[in-house]
Amino acid sequence: xxxxxxxxxxxxxxxxxxxxxxxxxxxxxxxxxxxxxxxxxxxxxxxxxxxxxxxxxxxxxxxxxxxxxxxxxxxxxxxxxxxxxxxxxxxxxxxxx
Amino acid sequence: xxxxxxxxxxxxxxxxxxxxxxxxxxxxxxxxxxxxxxxxxxxxxxxxxxxxxxxxxxxxxxxxxxxxxxxxxxxxxxxxxxxxxxxxxxxxxxxxxxxxxxxxxxxxxxxxxxxxxxxxxxxxxxxxxxxxxxxxxxxxxxxxxxxxxxxxxxxxxxxxxxxxxxxxxxxxxxxxxxxxxxxxxxxxxxxxxxxxxxxxxxxxxxxxxxxxxxxxxxxxxxxxxxxxxxxxxxxxxxxxxxxxxxxxxxxxxxxxxxxxxxxxxxxxxxxxxxxxxxxxxxxxxxxxxxxxxxxxxxxxxxxxxxxxxxxxxxxxxxxxxxxxxxxxxxxxxxxxxxxxxxxxxxxxxxxxxxx
Numbered sequence: 001x002x003x004x005x006x007x008x009x010x011x012x013x014x015x016x017x018x019x020x021x022x023x024x025x026x027x028x029x030x031x032x033x034x035x036x037x038x039x040x041x042x043x044x045x046x047x048x049x050x051x052x053x054x055x056x057x058x059x060x061x062x063x064x065x066x067x068x069x070x071x072x073x074x075x076x077x078x079x080x081x082x083x084x085x086x087x088x089x090x091x092x093x094x095x096x097x
Numbered sequence: 098x099x100x101x102x103x104x105x106x107x108x109x110x111x112x113x114x115x116x117x118x119x120x121x122x123x124x125x126x127x128x129x130x131x132x133x134x135x136x137x138x139x140x141x142x143x144x145x146x147x148x149x150x151x152x153x154x155x156x157x158x159x160x161x162x163x164x165x166x167x168x169x170x171x172x173x174x175x176x177x178x179x180x181x182x183x184x185x186x187x188x189x190x191x192x193x194x195x196x197x198x199x200x201x202x203x204x205x206x207x208x209x210x211x212x213x214x215x216x217x218x219x220x221x222x223x224x225x226x227x228x229x230x231x232x233x234x235x236x237x238x239x240x241x242x243x244x245x246x247x248x249x250x251x252x253x254x255x256x257x258x259x260x261x262x263x264x265x266x267x268x269x270x271x272x273x274x275x276x277x278x279x280x281x282x283x284x285x286x287x288x289x290x291x292x293x294x295x296x297x298x299x300x301x302x303x304x305x306x307x308x309x310x311x312x313x314x315x316x317x318x319x320x321x322x323x324x325x326x327x328x329x330x331x332x333x334x335x336x337x338x339x340x341x342x343x344x345x346x347x348x349x350x351x352x353x354x355x356x357x358x359x360x361x362x363x364x365x366x367x368x369x370x371x372x373x374x375x376x377x378x379x380x381x382x383x384x385x386x387x388x389x390x391x392x393x394x395x396x397x398x399x400x401x402x403x404x405x406x407x408x409x410x411x412x413x414x415x416x417x418x419x420x421x422x423x424x425x426x427x428x429x430x431x432x433x434x435x436x437x438x439x440x441x442x443x444x445x446x447x448x449x450x451x452x
Contacts, residue, residue, distance in 0.1 A: 035251075039259050042419070046262040049427075053269045056434070057225060060276040063438065067445060071438055078431065085427070094423045096416030 122152035162339035174244035179344035182237025186351035189230040192223040196388035223284040242333035253332025263422035268310035270430035274437035288367030295366040302433040319410040357399035
């Protein structure tokens with residue numbers, strides 16, 4: 001499927017056709033320059049919280065068998081997570097200006 | 098025997114590929130027709146009766162367009178990205194069960210009848226598998242945006258990465274309520290547990306969070322930040338042309354189908370047609386063809402819902418999208434988790450609903 005068009009499609013070389021699209025003007029500067037630190041921050045936070053969610057999955061499967069004990073444990077666990085979460089929110093790490 | 102199983106599996110895979118890719122093609126037509134209907138237009142109706150051959154015409158046109166690889170692109174990643182995006186979207190369908198299955202001798206070819214499940218791979222962590230594959234889907238988008246080496250593509254890729262990652266959290270936690278309720282991650286077990294009542298009723302909060310997360314994960318409006326046309330041209334596929342562009346599109350629609358299947362299986366009773374009371378006495382082990390019809394019907398209804406929402410709601414702003422994901426849906430999902438766990442404990446104590 002990937003190769004189909006490159007074999008069958010027309011090939012008309014033209015100056016500027018292969019240039020990166022920038023609304024019709026010639027490109028300025030470098031694409032891989034600086035971009036907002038927020039993207040890194042979201043990535044890092046995601047990894048932190050996602051690892052914690054993975055623990056929850058294992059817990060959820062056996063919850064019905066363990067009952068009260070599992071509930072108390074998860075409350076403790078969630079308090080720890082949410083403490084971190086509220087700290088992050090308070091710090092404004094999730095605000096986009 | 099192993100050859101028979103292998104043969105059946107291969108046939109099932111081929112069938113799923115064929116059906117899903119055809120459905121994707123007709124979804125593009127459906128989207129245009131439905132949007133036309135909503136906006137009081139006619140939509141494509143020239144190619145074939147009611148425009149039914151339009152997807153075919155589009156496909157042929159895509160193949161015969163020039164395949165452009167931009168001057169500054171990372172060539173190999175640029176070529177691999179659309180394939181990656183489509184493959185990850187397609188393989189998630191492997192664990193979706195559309196019915197219980199049936200016994201057959203394949204027209205007398207086998208001595209003893211073999212049981213054919215209406216599912217490609219029956220694994221006991223189906224939900225986890227779909228979530229895992231769903232998160233791989235972000236790679237295709239990010240790699241495509243990065244490899245194009247164009248500013249718009251790059252921005253689209255970045256946005257996609259941050260957005261999909263944010264909503265995955267809420268999505269994962271909102272499903273936990275159901276896993277607790279059934280004590281299993283097999284999709285078939287979850288569907289069978291909905292014989293008496295659909296899970297959308299006890300899990301309404303989880304469903305709302307999940308639905309919002311699904312729209313964000315599939316990059317559909319109102320969350321289509323990665324390809325917001327007025328802001329960043331076409332987002333991560335700005336530089337793509339011909340079949341590669343089409344593959345990104347197919348990936349998006351396949352993703353929609355997967356997510357519709359997941360919604361139906363988790364919250365809307367899978368192959369049980371009524372919200373309460375299951376099949377009202379019809380024996381679905383003998384009439385094995387009825388469950389798939391119900392299941393696919395519900396999936397189609399949800400696909401229509403996707404299109405409907407797209408042409409009804411306006412687009413969010415990017416910071417709103419991110420704060421909705423992190424500050425509203427994430428805490429809501431945690432609250433849902435707590436509510437469900439308390440509810441299960443109480444019901445276990447009083448022995449309600451068979452707990």
